Amino acid sequence: xxxxxxxxxxxxxxxxxxxxxxxxxxxxxxxxxxxxxxxxxxxxxxxxxxxxxxxxxxxxxxxxxxxxxxxxxxxxxxxxxxxxxxxxxxxxxxxxxxxxxxxxxxxxxxxxxxxxxxxxxxxxxxxxxxxxxxxxxxxxxxxxxxxxxxxxxxxxxxxxxxxxxxxxxxxxxxxxxxxxxxxxxxxxxxxxxxx
Amino acid sequence: xxxxxxxxxxxxxxxxxxxxxxxxxxxxxxxxxxxxxxxxxxxxxxxxxxxxxxxxxxxxxxxxxxxxxxxxxxxxxxxxxxxxxxxxxxxxxxxxxxxxxxxxxxxxxxxxxxxxxxxxxxxxxxxxxxxxxxxxxxxxxxxxxxxxxxxxxxxxxxxxxxxxxxxxxxxxxxxxxxxxxxxxxxxxxxxxxxxxxxxxxxxxxxxxxxxxxxxxxxxxxxxxxxxxxxxxxxxxxxxxxxxxxxxxxxxxxxxxxxxxxxxxxxxxxxxxxxxxxxxxxxxxxxxxxxxxxxxxxxxxxxxxxxxxxxxxxxxxxxxxxxxxxxxxxxxxxxxxxxxxxxxxxxxxxxxxxxxxxxxxxxxxxxxxxxxxxxxxxxxxxxxxxxxxxxxxxxxxxxxxxxxxxxxxxxxxxxxxxxxxxxxxxxxxxxxxxxxxxxxxxxxxxxxxxxxxxxxxx
Numbered sequence: 001x002x003x004x005x006x007x008x009x010x011x012x013x014x015x016x017x018x019x020x021x022x023x024x025x026x027x028x029x030x031x032x033x034x035x036x037x038x039x040x041x042x043x044x045x046x047x048x049x050x051x052x053x054x055x056x057x058x059x060x061x062x063x064x065x066x067x068x069x070x071x072x073x074x075x076x077x078x079x080x081x082x083x084x085x086x087x088x089x090x091x092x093x094x095x096x097x098x099x100x101x102x103x104x105x106x107x108x109x110x111x112x113x114x115x116x117x118x119x120x121x122x123x124x125x126x127x128x129x130x131x132x133x134x135x136x137x138x139x140x141x142x143x144x145x146x147x148x149x150x151x152x153x154x155x156x157x158x159x160x161x162x163x164x165x166x167x168x169x170x171x172x173x174x175x176x177x178x179x180x181x182x183x184x185x186x187x188x189x190x191x192x193x194x195x
Numbered sequence: 196x197x198x199x200x201x202x203x204x205x206x207x208x209x210x211x212x213x214x215x216x217x218x219x220x221x222x223x224x225x226x227x228x229x230x231x232x233x234x235x236x237x238x239x240x241x242x243x244x245x246x247x248x249x250x251x252x253x254x255x256x257x258x259x260x261x262x263x264x265x266x267x268x269x270x271x272x273x274x275x276x277x278x279x280x281x282x283x284x285x286x287x288x289x290x291x292x293x294x295x296x297x298x299x300x301x302x303x304x305x306x307x308x309x310x311x312x313x314x315x316x317x318x319x320x321x322x323x324x325x326x327x328x329x330x331x332x333x334x335x336x337x338x339x340x341x342x343x344x345x346x347x348x349x350x351x352x353x354x355x356x357x358x359x360x361x362x363x364x365x366x367x368x369x370x371x372x373x374x375x376x377x378x379x380x381x382x383x384x385x386x387x388x389x390x391x392x393x394x395x396x397x398x399x400x401x402x403x404x405x406x407x408x409x410x411x412x413x414x415x416x417x418x419x420x421x422x423x424x425x426x427x428x429x430x431x432x433x434x435x436x437x438x439x440x441x442x443x444x445x446x447x448x449x450x451x452x453x454x455x456x457x458x459x460x461x462x463x464x465x466x467x468x469x470x471x472x473x474x475x476x477x478x479x480x481x482x483x484x485x486x487x488x489x490x491x492x493x494x495x496x497x498x499x500x501x502x503x504x505x506x507x508x509x510x511x512x513x514x515x516x517x518x519x520x521x522x523x524x525x526x527x528x529x530x531x532x533x534x535x536x537x538x539x540x541x542x543x544x545x546x547x548x549x550x551x552x553x554x555x556x557x558x559x560x561x562x563x564x565x566x567x568x569x570x571x572x573x574x575x576x577x578x579x580x581x582x583x584x585x586x587x588x589x590x591x592x593x594x595x596x597x598x599x600x601x602x603x604x605x606x607x608x609x610x611x612x613x614x615x616x617x618x619x620x621x622x623x624x625x626x627x628x629x630x631x632x633x634x635x636x637x638x639x640x641x642x643x644x645x646x647x648x649x650x651x652x
Contacts, residue, residue: 003478004274007430010482011255016491019248024438026238041455093420094386112445113455126467127419130412130459148456149441157437158268158402158464162419165444165460170412173452174327174343176350177218178370183326184378184385185412185459 030146034111035193038144041114045168046181047189051141055080055194058138062103067134067188071100075128078103078138093127102132106166108143109191110151115165116191117155126162130170135186137166141193198540202512215347216510222343223504225453226554233445242442244558247495250433251485257400257433258476264403268465270472278308281477285310285392285425286317288473292423294319294389300407300414301325302394303341303498304427304477306520322384324413326377333360339514341521342451342500347513381413391417395428396497397443398474401436404464405474408447408457415461422470424463430476431485431494443497446556450499484532489567493528495557502551502561508544517541524551524561531568539577542568600640607634 001009031037039049050061058080062068075096076083081103090096104123106116116137120126129135145151155163170185181187206212230236250257262272275281281304289297297319299305311321311332323332327344331337333356338344345353350368357363363376393414397406405426407414418424434443448454466472484490503509503523514522519530519538527541542565551561572578573586592598610618611634619626637645 002274003276003280006276007274007476007478007482008255008258010478011258011485014482014486016252016485019245019252021249021435022242022245024242024441026235026242028235029233045454045458097382097386110456115456115460120467124468125419127416130415130419147441148445149438152438152441155437157399157404157462158264161268161463161465161467162415163462163464164415165456166458167456167460168458170410171458172326172374172411174325174330174345175353175370175373176348177221177343177346178350180370180374182378183374183411183413184324184381184416 024149026149028147028149029112031111034144034146035141037111038109038114038193041111042168042189042191045114046171046179047114047168047191049191049193051193053195055138058103058192061192062136065136065190068101068136071134073099073101075099075102075132076104077123078105087124087128090125093125093131096125096128096131099128099132101134101136102128103136103138104129106137106139106191108145108151108154109139109193110145110148110165112147113165113167115151115167117151117163117165119160119164120162121160129164129166130185132186134188134190135166135169136190136192138192138194141195196518196537196540198512198516198544201516201518202508202544205513205516206511211349212511212513214349215513218346219504219510222452223501223554226450226501226504227453229449229453229455230554233449239442239446240556240558243446243497243556244495246434246439246442247557248492250435251431251491251494253435254430254433254485257435258430260400261398261403261433262476264401265465265474266403268403270403270465270474273473273475275475275477275479277479278477281308281427281475281479282310282313284475285427286314286319288423288425289314289319289390292389294421294423296320296322296384296388297390297392298322298324298385298388298413298417298421299328299392300394300409300417301328301344302392302427303520304394304429304479305392306337307479308427308477310427322381322388324381324384324411324417325409326374326381326411326413329377329381330356333357337515337520339522340500340503341498347515385416385420388417388421390421390423390425391419392425392427393418395426395432395474396447397434397440398428398432399435399437399440400433402464404437404462406440406444407461407463408444408459409461410454410458412459415459418463419467424466424470424472426463426472426474428474428476430478430481431496447497447499450501450554450556480533484529487532489571490528490532490564492559493525493532493561493564495559496525496529497557499556501554501556505550505554507548507550508546512544524565525559528561528564528568531572535572535575535577539572542566542572543578543582600638603638607636607638610634
């Protein structure tokens with residue numbers, strides 16, 4: 001008998017009491033002002049939120065971010081911003097190690113925990129979200145859910161090889177519980193809320 | 196092994212032991228604040244416990260469903276009955292592709308399987324990429340905590356380790372400076388790696404996907420640069436539905452560090468284009484624990500570490516005193532299941548205060564299980580004779596009220612007159628850091644009877 005059959009037959013030989021799955025349709029907390037809740041959460045984890053009336057305001061808003069103006073290599077997944085590194089022209093993600101700034105759309109935001117949902121569906125190299133020195137995500141303000149239960153209800157998991165909730169920049173507290181921003185991944189995260 | 200002497204060695208350095216205690220209590224306080232900020236906290240815990248109980252009940256079905264769905268999405272699923280088989284599978288995957296450099300994100304399972312030394316013996320360079328894990332790896336130590344692997348190290352220790360291995364300035368202790376040096380060092384390792392191995396926080400039967408949570412983004416970098424992603428998981432990591440993640444992700448980071456969510460909560464479904472994803476499902480004693488009605492619920496653990504942060508024994512004795520890959524209350528239940536003779540002392544270390552049970556996000560009745568273990572270890576004859584003798588005498592006394600009254604009367608009258616050396620000596624462990632209270636002249640029974648007489652009058 002191979003290991004799979006052995007494990008499964010061991011498990012099936014045990015009699016466990018029946019237990020039902022709970023309903024997750026519960027009275028979960030909703031927020032009066034989800035955008036305000038989202039903003040305060042992002043700021044509490046070291047990120048920034050910039051509210052813009054329209055997507056057309058992105059170039060001007062980015063021009064005010066020092067990490068963007070100083071960036072040598074920029075990757076953009078947003079129509080309004082022109083990058084100088086084209087992911088479709090990159091064969092090996094290792095070449096992205098020198099990217100300074102990346103700006104991508106986020107599908108939606110979660111008020112409860114300041115997270116933004118992104119996937120690699122239209123991104124040839126998923127490494128870009130993690131290897132860039134600075135990251136900006138652009139989310140429509142009306143694409144805001146209250147909590148993770150709502151979030152999972154709108155995601156269809158399995159359609160892309162990576163889907164990730166990003167909440168703030170990369171960080172660590174592994175040296176004496178002192179918070180350090182910029183562990184391996186992005187040193188900063190800016191979320192542009194549009195509309 | 197024995198927990199007590201190792202704990203005694205840890206508390207010898209009193210300022211450091213007090214610092215360790217306070218640091219973990221700080222994390223516990225952050226957890227409380229996060230839990231109290233959600234009015235539905237208890238509902239979430241109850242849902243989590245029910246989902247886990249249901250998953251255990253139908254585990255074989257869900258494992259098969261998971262394999263089917265994961266395979267559909269292009270992953271390859273392997274099954275390992277024990278640590279040796281797991282390690283062999285991982286080495287085989289690396290060897291077949293000529294990989295000699297592996298970057299790893301946090302995985303307590305690979306600690307349990309002792310994967311690192313096995314791969315190193317076979318010529319593979321293994322780099323733990325979580326900063327805390329890298330610190331202890333360079334120091335040649337195991338992690339002392341499952342979420343905060345280097346919680347026992349002060350910044351001076353980290354500075355000395357990094358000076359030796361990464362060439363940072365001697366005496367440097369600034370966390371920003373040290374973390375920046377580690378960033379540069381580990382980025383080079385990420386770029387050079389031929390494969391990335393991750394642990395698994397949750398595996399979803401319905402979609403065949405994996406969820407990995409980190410703050411640093413190290414798991415994501417490790418599996419987005421090399422072509423090969425290996426994910427090692429215990430068979431108990433399964434959850435039935437994608438929507439169940441809503442419950443567990445809300446509980447996990449809040450319980451672990453008080454964060455509302457980790458910086459990265461990554462959902463992997465199949466390999467990335469032109470890449471490979473191999474998932475190793477490991478039993479290694481888990482079906483044995485599942486068979487036992489008393490300890491089955493310990494498999495519901497989601498490895499948040501909250502029971503460690505709150506445990507008065509763990510905080511004051513340090514993770515290394517447990518000599519297990521998972522220390523603290525949950526480790527003291529899991530370890531004896533694997534090897535009762537080796538880990539007999541862990542359930543004895545517990546004070547039965549019950550704080551672990553209060554904070555557990557999946558409602559494992561930790562302190563009840565620790566008490567059950569004591570009985571079980573007693574039946575197996577794994578308790579030292581002085582303790583056994585003490586228990587027998589105590590049991591006899593409590594079953595015989597006359598003996599109890601007599602012993603009480605003698606103790607009350609005699610003890611205050613005894614020379615100090617007779618009461619406080621090397622046979623009295625209890626008295627090492629404690630003083631007996633002043634003995635009352637009357638027993639409770641005598642006081643009670645006197646008061647009743649007075650009231651009647």
